Amino acid sequence: MTTSTENVVLHVADVHKTFGGLHALSDIDLQIEEGKTHAIIGPNGAGKSTLLNVVVGRLAPTRGAVVFDGKVLTGKQPHEINQVGVARVFQTPEIFPDLSVLQNVMAPAFAKRDGSFKLNFLSSLDDEHQIRKEAEEMLEDIGLSEQKLMKAGSLSRGDKRRMELAMCLMQHPKLLLLDEPTAGMSRHDTNTTIELLKKIKERGMTKVIIEHDMHVVFSLADKISVLAGGRIIAEGTPEEVRNNPKVQEAYLGGAH
Amino acid sequence: MNFQGIFSMSRKDLTTLVIFSIVVLALPIWLQPFGAAYPDLMQKFAIFGILAIGFNILFGLTGYLSFGHAAFLGVGSYTAVWTFKLFSMNPIPALIFAVILSGLFALLIGYVSLRRSGIYFSILTLAFAQMSYNLAYSVLTPITNGETGLQLEAGDPRVLDSMFVAEEAGLPVSNFFGIEMSGIPGFYFCAIFLILGFFITQRIFASPFGMMLRGIKSNQTRMNYTGFNTRPYTLTAFVISGMYAGLAGGLMAVTDPLAGAERMQWTASGEIVLMTILGGVGTLVGPVIGAWLIKYFENIFSSFNESVLHNLFGFLPDGVEGFVVELTSMFVGEGWHLTLGLVFVLVVTFLPGGMMEGYRRITTLFTGGGGDGDKKAKADDTQTQPAE
Structure with missing residues (x-):
C-alpha cells in the first residue's frame, strides 16, 4: 500500500x-x-x-x-x-414504512444521542425540539419537507432512497x-x-x-x-x- | 407553524383523556338503556379494558403477538388472593404485589420467548401459558389449590388486618379503608385504574420509546442498522403489558376474592387477542372498545334462552316462528361464541383495522369527498393521530 x-x-x-x-x-x-x-x-x-x-x-x-x-x-x-x-444505505431501501417521513428521520438521531437503548417512555416526542429541528432541516436539504407527515411507505422509490440516505446522515x-x-x-x-x-x-x-x-x-x-x-x-x-x-x-x- | 402542530397534538391527547374518563366514569348512566348497568358487568368492562390496553402496548406497538397473556392475569389473581390471605384485605398491597410478581414472571417468559419472532414467538408464549395453567391446575396445588381454586378461609392469618381491625365472623370482603370492593364502589375502584392505565398508555404512545416500538414493528432490520438494540425494547414492552395483565388479574381478585386456574387457559389468552383486533390494533381506545363489546355480547347473548326468543319472535306465524327460534337459538346462550366468531370474521374481512377503522371511515365519509387531497390528508391523519 x-x-x-x-x-x-x-x-x-x-x-x-x-x-x-x-x-x-x-x-x-x-x-x-x-x-x-x-x-x-x-x-x-x-x-x-x-x-x-x-x-x-x-x-x-x-x-x-x-x-x-x-x-x-x-x-x-x-x-x-x-x-x-458506521451507517449503511441498502440496495433496496430499508426504512420504517409505517412511520411518518419525519419520524423516520428523527429515529436515527435518538440512537445517536441516547445509545442503543433508553427507557424514555414517560417523556414526550413533542418535547424533542432539537432533534425535530435537525430532522426538518435535513428534510429541507433533500427536498422532502412537503412529505414530512406522510407515511414513509407511500413515498416513491426514489424518495425512499433519498430518505434512507437522510436517515444515515442524521447520525453524522x-x-x-x-x-x-x-x-x-x-x-x-x-x-x-x-x-x-x-x-x-x-x-x-x-x-x-x-x-x-x-x-x-x-x-x-x-x-x-x-x-x-x-x-x-x-x-x-x-x-x-x-x-x-x-x-x-x-x-x-x-x-x- | 410546526410548534402549533406539536401543541395541538398534546392538547388532543388531553382531550382524549378527558373524554375517555367521562365515558368510563359515566358507565353506570349511559349503560342503562343497554341493560348493562349492573356492577358485575361494569367491573368486567374496566378490568378487561385494562387487560386489552396493556396487551396492545405489546401487540399494537411492537407487532409481537403473545398468545399467553392469560398467564400473567392468573399470576396477578393468585398473588392478590395470597396477599389477602396473608396480610390484609386492603386491595392496595394486593395490587402492588400482583403487578410486581406478574412483571417478574413476564420478564422470565419474555426473556426466553423474545429470542424468536413471528409465529415462533406466539407459539412459545402459548406453550409457557399452557405450562403455567397446568402447573396451577395440578402440580402447584399447595399454592393454587388446584381444581377448586384459591379462596379465602376463616383461618387465614391476615397479619396486618389482625393488628388493626377486629375479627368479624364469616369471610371478610376486600375493602379499601372501609369501602367494600363490591358493587358500584368496586366498579369505581377498577375504573380509576383503567383511567390511570389509559393515561400511561397515552404517554407511552407519544414517547420516543413508543416510536422505537413502532419502528420495531415496521422494520426490525432498519432498527438494528440504525444502532438500536431491539431486544431490551421488546422485553420492556412485554414486561409492561404483563404488568397490566397482572393488575387486571389482581382487580379480578379484589372484586371477587378467588382465583382459579381456568383464568390462565389458552382460550382466555385468545380472548385478549380477539378484543384487541376487534377494537383496533395499535390504536389507543380501540382495545377498550373491543373488550367492552365482547364482554357485553357475552353477557347479553349468553343470557338469551328459547323462551326469550319465543317472546322476541312471537309476532311470526307459528311454523315460521319455530324455525326462526330454532335457527337463532344456535347463536345465543351456550352458542354465543358462534355469534362472536361470525362478528370476528366480518370485522377482520371488511374492517381489518377493527372498530376504530370503521369509525374513521364513517368520519371521512361525512367530513370530505374523495380525491387526491383527501388521500394525503388521510396519511397526515394517521401520522398526527396515531393515538386514535
Missing part, C-alpha cells in the same frame, strides 16, 4: 468468505482512507454486497477481520457497529456505506443524489460506494477497487482504473 496507515479509517484485513464450497471473497485487503470516497465496482456476482455485509456485521467472515477506527468490528452485532459510527457517521445508492433512479434523481453526496464529501465524511453506474462512480470516487470473482483485481484512482487493461477486460468490456 502506498498510503500511510495513519489515515486509514477502515481496514478490511485478509478477509475470506465461503458459502459451502463457493469462495465469495478471497484475500480481500482493503484500506479506506479518512475523508475519501472509495468506490467498489465489479460485475454481478463479484462479491460486492457480500463484502459490505461482512463490514456491517450481517455476515461473519470465514477468515480475516474488519477493523474500523482502531476497533475490531468482526463478531459485533449490527447495532454495535452502527454505534461506533464517520463511515457511510452505500449499496448502489442510485440504482433504479431517473437521470435527474441520480444527479440530485450525486450533488448531495458531493456535499457530504465536503464535510469530510468517509464513504464506501458500491455502484454499477460508471457516471456516478467517476463523478464521486477518489479511489476505486475493482472486484471480480471475489478478488480485488485492480485498485487506484479513477484514471488509473479506467486505463487498466485488466479492468477493461473484466468489467468495462473495453467500452470506456
